[in-house]
Amino acid sequence: MAWANKVLRVNLSDGTVTDEPLNMDWARQYLGQRGLASKYLVEEIDPKCDPLGPENKLIMTTGPLTGTMASTGGRYSVVCKSPLTGAIACSNSGGYIGAELKNAGWDMVIFEGKSPRPVYLYIENDHAELLDAAAIWGKSAWETDKILHRTHQDPQLRIACVGRSAEAGCFYAGVINDLHRAAGRSGVGTVMAAKNLKALACRGTRGVGNIKDPLRFLQATEEGKRVLRENAVTGQGLPQYGTQVLMNVINEAGAMPTRNMRETQFEGAHSISGEAMHEPRKSDGRPNLTANAACFACTIACGRISTVDKEHYTIQNKPQYWGNSGGLEYEAAWALGSDTGVDDLDALTYANFVCNEDGFDPISFGATVAAAMELYDLGLITQAQTDGIEFKFGSAEALTQAAELVAKGEGFGKDLGLGSKRLCEKYGRPELSMTVKGQEFPAYDPRGIQGMGLAYATANRGACHLRGYTVASEILGIPEKTDPLSTEGKPELVKAFQDATAAFDSSGLCLFTSFAWTLDDVAPQLDAACEGEWSAEKLLEVGERVWNLERQFNLTAGLTSKDDTLPKRLLEEGANVGPAQGKVNELGKMLPHYYEVRGWDSDGVPTSETRQRLGLA
Template identity: 65%
Template structure:
């Protein structure tokens, strides 16, 4: 069995760390990581809990394939009730932290209560204790991680931490590991900050044993890595351009949300694209992109390492930003760029550095600033309030507002509450491009219809990683569907959602799904965990996980009304491009989706569905 069989429970109120055996009966029904940790969470925490109260819990979880030789087997997730949405939150990260936690002998860490003073959790294999973090409080992620490594004289230690955003309860604060990988969405970092936890530092030397069938596991993982290497997306596109390979593709489709979703094509897309990151600059002859980088065990290596032009206004006289660090990925480039009409690649890279440094989700940050820019252009917000002129297209405004948000000063405090709360405060709630309070990712659902349904029904609020129909509607994976029609999208969304739940719960990266289907994951899980994990079992398990999350949200007070899109996407037709004249057909797709899910007309799982899934 590929689980360690151990759970670390940390009571922050009393300062104690205790060991528990993993509930293997639950593991066989929910697999690991997202599914298993959510099962623990919903059993232990009321859906009515205040996300920032001591009664909320925070679970860091690995999957059975985390730390193994399965490609991309370095993932971990953070599960809690999200402060941005009030819904179930599960935020996934790569890098090296997940493997280290698993190699130290832990399937998950459950944090409960609240520490009376700032602390960090030190884990050295089976030994765990809380350490004073008073000297680290107020420091950035970039300062915290090296400080902990220096203190313990261990450069191989892996650290996940929060920056100022998490400490200051920015509602979309992230937890950052390895300096620029992040459990980025839904505000998991704010929950960590609310508990006075600055970091977790892990050193694991035990490795991952207990593979059910080692010989078969070696054979099947080798075969599946070949599929990734030979695929055009995972073997060529992502290693070369990262997720930024999508910038020009989505723009040409007329599905690039621009100026807070007022438009669907951004004329400056080519200036902030993956291709542009490769081009030598006129100022110094060097490219924005330095190299690509892989997370633990990854054979794709989509990560970007970038260096900002040292003469650019954002980093003049700021030598701390002159080195190479985590560069733009597509979602950040869109949210900070196209969404705000900004085509300054260096400015976007700088703000992305800020997000990594201070621990903040660039998607929600950029999308909230775009709502601010629209409010400014409407005259609702003024230069005096914002501290700057803030029209769409202003790189200076983007930088100023981002710095203020990261440091929780000026109008940045309000931006840190997210677009839903901000636009409601100023009487224009229709300008928040969000679902359940979480801001949209980088696909306009008038041009990619299935993504509208995926956004509306996502259990953690608007999200592309819960049902990435772009794979089918744009890239033709595993089959090509027409992005401009609603027919068949309910079934497509459900299939992607259920399959993604298994990818997430296994401990592998969802980007493998550009080349793999669930049929490629299943033999790896079976070889690692046991033959009972056949296709039928995994398919049911994915559906079970989705419905469990749904139940939590219903108990938290969400209803059918929350499975919807902003009026702009339902009433304002795309003006140009292939989707010209179209709005999103969510109202047509949603009833069919509910029916396929085995839910009633109000979006509640029927008793027959719950019984079939063992819920």
């Protein structure tokens, strides 16, 4: 089995909680987590609904391997319609909350309606109730965590919550769990706060015991761990440098989006890299990095635990930031750093702390600050709008003050909380927004990595690196090397990555295992744990089904093939330096063929044969 076979339905409008069996027919088709919760969402809401209205639902969901000994088996996702994009959203997080929810005996929690007053959900195994959140509403995620631990007198309580940015309506607020892990993208925290739902506090002591074939499961997971251990990326690169192992690699490749993607290499990349996090600071002699931290069940441990120098301007006299907390991941380091032109590692680490403390996505935040800096550079925004801040590229002070303003939703922070697309529209230059479907780009310039342009343009949640990471093939040579500057074979490559990723995201495992694992490594683990037969072929089909289901949701919501595009800058302005110098992204060469490979018509709509083949008709 591995599924807990139980769903908690929480009606926030009437304050009721009920349990129901998991729909196993759907589980056989959609597996769990991203796939299965998306199926529930598609069946239960109108894709045209207002994402911030009571008719949207928010689902916190685990996968069948969440809470087991499978390496990285601790993931959970938050699924809803996104206010940032108007598309389907699924944000994935590690830490411990997913496993705790599963240990309490639940596969997923479906929140519907809107509470008349702020509440939080408390779960202790079978027991679930909505409690008054008056004491935590208006508090940061860190304060909320502290208060709930104190209120319930339980140090082992696990907490997922929103910070003040979400309450203030920031469009890219996430759901923070375990203080510094996040279901970060697409504004899933904004939806949670719009429902007057502040937190989930969970304690599970029942465990996960219904493994189909325990002996085979232990053997399969042990074999999986061996593969991770012996792989150069998951066994060495990620443990040593975290995802920040990529900073210098991507910069060398000339695919480092810099200063709102005006440039493709950042002169300060080394100062904010994984290597730099190991170097002793000149000021206090300590390195930025203290230790690796693993999420639940993870044998890779790419997580970073860092400090900021106590004398750094950002935290002088602010003892709440003097201890260790979640350090920079590559995506945060890029967005807060090279995209804004800031090369002060401690300033970035502080901004990242603030993103965690008040629950907003550092990618979207950094990219929005970058867009604002370009608008400021062009004179379209002045100090009159920025609360007097000199909003220049390269200004660490502007970056860190901006983070504090977005955290509280104050002053210019309200504008920045709109996200890059709405901000650039407001100030009359929509083409300066580096977004797809309203979501900000992650850390790979698609002029230097052609396949990523197609992956961004077609990703169902808007621009995203976690929906089809062809960087693995184009730069790192996993599973085989392709030319990053060529469009040859990229439609097929993008589809293969997208489908496999959707399967990983539906399992309870972390996508980062896919640096070492293919679905051939995942299948034996799932097959030993779960009822039914789970081969790599079947998982790939599940992935394709999930992809098409999400696509159909978006089409019904009103998105069209016109939304499968990139900002003009990437299609018309050549890369300024590096190996891709002079090149644009040749999306037009890839997109029509991608639709064919997908079995979609020329408008990007899945054909009836495709829908029938995948059981979506």
